[in-house]
Every structure is written in structure tokens, then in C-alpha cells.
Amino acid sequence: MAPMDALLHLVGLQPNRLLIGNPLSDWAYALGLGLATFCVLLFMRRQLAMRTRGLDARELRPGLRLLLALVRRTKLFPLLAASLGAGSKYLELPPRAERATTAVIVIMIVVQLGLWASAAVRFYLEEQSSHSNDRRSQTMVTILQFVANLSIWSVVLLLALDNLGFQVKALLTGLGIGGIAVALAVQNVLGDLLASVSIALDKPFEVGDTLVLEGGYTGAVEAIGIKSTRLRSISGEQIVVSNAELTRARIRNYGRISERRLVFHLQLAYGTPAALLAEVPELVRAAVAARPEARFERAHLVALGPAGFDVEAVYSVPGTDYAVYLAAVQAINVGIVTALEQRGIAFSTLPPR
Numbered sequence: 271m272a273p274m275d276a277l278l279h280l281v282g283l284q285p286n287r288l289l290i291g292n293p294l295s296d297w298a299y300a301l302g303l304g305l306a307t308f309c310v311l312l313f314m315r316r317q318l319a320m321r322t323r324g325l326d327a328r329e330l331r332p333g334l335r336l337l338l339a340l341v342r343r344t345k346l347f348p349l350l351a352a353s354l355g356a357g358s359k360y361l362e363l364p365p366r367a368e369r370a371t372t373a374v375i376v377i378m379i380v381v382q383l384g385l386w387a388s389a390a391v392r393f394y395l396e397e398q399s400s401h402s403n404d405r406r407s408q409t410m411v412t413i414l415q416f417v418a419n420l421s422i423w424s425v426v427l428l429l430a431l432d433n434l435g436f437q438v439k440a441l442l443t444g445l446g447i448g449g450i451a452v453a454l455a456v457q458n459v460l461g462d463l464l465a466s467v468s469i470a471l472d473k474p475f476e477v478g479d480t481l482v483l484e485g486g487y488t489g490a491v492e493a494i495g496i497k498s499t500r501l502r503s504i505s506g507e508q509i510v511v512s513n514a515e516l517t518r519a520r521i522r523n524y525g526r527i528s529e530r531r532l533v534f535h536l537q538l539a540y541g542t543p544a545a546l547l548a549e550v551p552e553l554v555r556a557a558v559a560a561r562p563e564a565r566f567e568r569a570h571l572v573a574l575g576p577a578g579f580d581v582e583a584v585y586s587v588p589g590t591d592y593a594v595y596l597a598a599v600q601a602i603n604v605g606i607v608t609a610l611e612q613r614g615i616a617f618s619t620l621p622p623r
Contacts, residue, residue: 465513479525557605578618
């Protein structure tokens with residue numbers, strides 16, 4: 271007597287008794303093989319997890335880090351699917367039961383593949399953002415991960431429905447017709463979603479940048495979301511702008527400025543002697559040179575205007591700090607006024623015509 275038959279006799283069961291077309295002995299072998307397969311795979315999974323728990327992922331090659339991420343995202347679904355598949359090989363199941371078993375196995379495998387695909391996409395995005403100094407990289411990862419997950423799990427859902435016997439082609443046709451109506455109803459939301467992807471890829475601004483929008487809105491970018499971008503204005507309130515509106519608007523991004531360049535005019539009174547007028551460009555240059563953070567470019571008498579002599583001057587202040595820029599402008603303006611007063615050069619009191 272076979273060991274399995276003896277075990278069944280011991281518990282009071284007849285080995286040759288049929289259950290769903292298979293002897294109890296075959297069911298016992300299938301159950302034993304399935305449990306053994308599951309236990310072995312579970313043991314291997316736990317051993318692999320324990321051996322990789324103490325590894326520093328930063329010291330590994332990208333391929334090994336990806337493998338480690340996939341191992342950590344492995345659930346019980348593939349183990350159960352392999353165990354169920356191994357055990358069912360001992361049985362001759364009716365067509366309906368065979369289809370149900372196959373569908374369950376395929377669905378569990380497809381779900382695990384979806385988890386692996388999602389983990390792989392996230393790994394790739396984080397690898398790309400880790401090599402960038404972009405302060406907005408985490409926002410970009412979040413947006414692209416959302417879009418990738420939406421695509422991955424849509425495919426997983428369709429495969430699962432197909433294995434459950436649903437007519438996916440007819441479903442897709444119905445969804446296509448209904449999707450047009452849904453798309454029209456939520457076109458603003460979809461527009462903002464696509465705009466967020468465009469912002470993430472094109473990178474017209476990043477968190478921390480100061481933007482000036484059409485309409486006179488000015489603020490520093492606090493967060494870039496899937497639907498909207500939030501700015502903090504100079505006066506303290508939060509400005510919320512939809513991403514679709516941002517992609518269509520003209521934006522001045524002061525966060526990308528490398529230096530601030532100032533062009534200004536001095537209106538000097540008629541009657542100023544020509545010898546003193548010739549000294550004005552040098553006076554302006556000296557006032558700018560007194561500030562080490564400023565760089566003088568030029569100063570010239572450019573016109574004999576209706577209100578007086580028109581002197582145009584240009585200088586720049588490197589850096590993005592607005593407070594430093596304003597401090598330099600104030601000091602230079604005071605220096606120019608002081609130099610003109612000392613030389614007896616007066617500003618024009620006539621309004622420009």
C-alpha cells in the first residue's frame with residue numbers, strides 16, 4: 271500500500287473514493303505537492319529577504335539595486351500561483367474547474383507583474399532624479415509615477431477581466447464610447463494632468479523659483495501638484511493656479527536669473543555746462559564701482575530731450591538675491607545724487623513731453 275493510501279486509511283477515508291472526478295489519493299498528492307512547493311518558495315523568499323535586509327543599496331550596481339527592489343515587492347501571489355499550478359498537475363479537472371484554476375493562476379501572476387512593473391518604473395525615475403540637482407525632482411517622480419501606475423494597472427485590469435471570461439473587445443468599445451463623454455465632462459482635469467506631465471518633462475520652473483504671471487500675480491513656487499501649482503505671494507497669501515493655465519501663460523521666472531541688469535536715465539537741467547556734462551558718465555561709473563557686487567557697463571549722453579539732457583546708464587548685479595540687488599541699487603542711486611550735488615549738476619524740473 272502506498273504511503274498516501276495508508277495515510278488516508280488511517281484517517282478513515284477510502285483512497286479510491288472519487289471527488290470531482292479524481293480519487294482522494296490524487297487529491298492528497300496534489301495537496302501535498304502544493305503545500306511543499308509553497309513552503310519551499312516561502313522559505314527561499316524569506317531567506318533572500320533576510321540576506322538582503324542589511325545591504326546598503328547605494329553601494330550596489332543599478333542592476334542589483336533593481337533586483338533588490340523587485341524582491342522586496344514580491345508578494346505571496348506568485349508563490350500561491352506556482353503551488354496551485356504544481357498541485358493541479360496531479361488532477362484531471364472538468365473543463366470549467368480547469369478554466370477557473372487557470373484564471374486564478376494567471377490573475378495572481380498578472381497582479382505580481384503589475385507590482386514589479388510599478389516598482390521598476392519608480393526605481394528608474396528615482397535613479398534619474400538622483401543624478402539631478404533639480405529641487406523639483408520629487409514632484410516629477412510623483413507625477414510620472416502616477417501616470418505610469420494608471421497605465422500599468424489599467425492593463426492588469428483588462429488582462430484580469432479577459433481571463434475571467436469578459437469580452438474585453440466589447441468592453442473596450444463601450445468604454446471608448448463612454449470615455450468620450452467622460453473625457454468631455456472632465457476635460458479640465460485631464461488637461462491639468464497632461465499639463466503637469468508637460469511641466470515635469472519640460473521643467474519651465476521648479477520649487478523655490480519666483481514667478482511673475484500674466485495678470486500681475488507674483489509669488490514663489492511652493493509645490494507642483496497633479497492638478498495645480500501653488501505659489502506664495504510677497505504679501506503672504508497662497509496663489510493656486512491650474513497647471514493647464516500655467517502652460518498657456520507667459521511666465522517670467524526670476525529663479526533662473528543669473529544677474530539683474532538695470533537700464534536707467536538721468537534727466538539733467540538745461541544750462542548745465544558742457545564740461546560738467548562730459549564728467550557725468552565717469553561720475554556714474556565711480557558710483558557703480560563703489561559697490562563690489564555691481565558691474566558697470568556704460569553711461570552716455572544719448573539725447574537732448576524736451577525736459578533736459580538725457581543720460582542713459584547701464585549696470586548689472588550678479589546673483590539671484592533680490593535684497594542684495596535692491597541694496598546695491600539704493601547705494602548706487604545715493605552715490606550718483608551725491609556726486610552730482612558735489613559738482614553742482616542739477617536734475618531737470620521740467621516734466622517730459
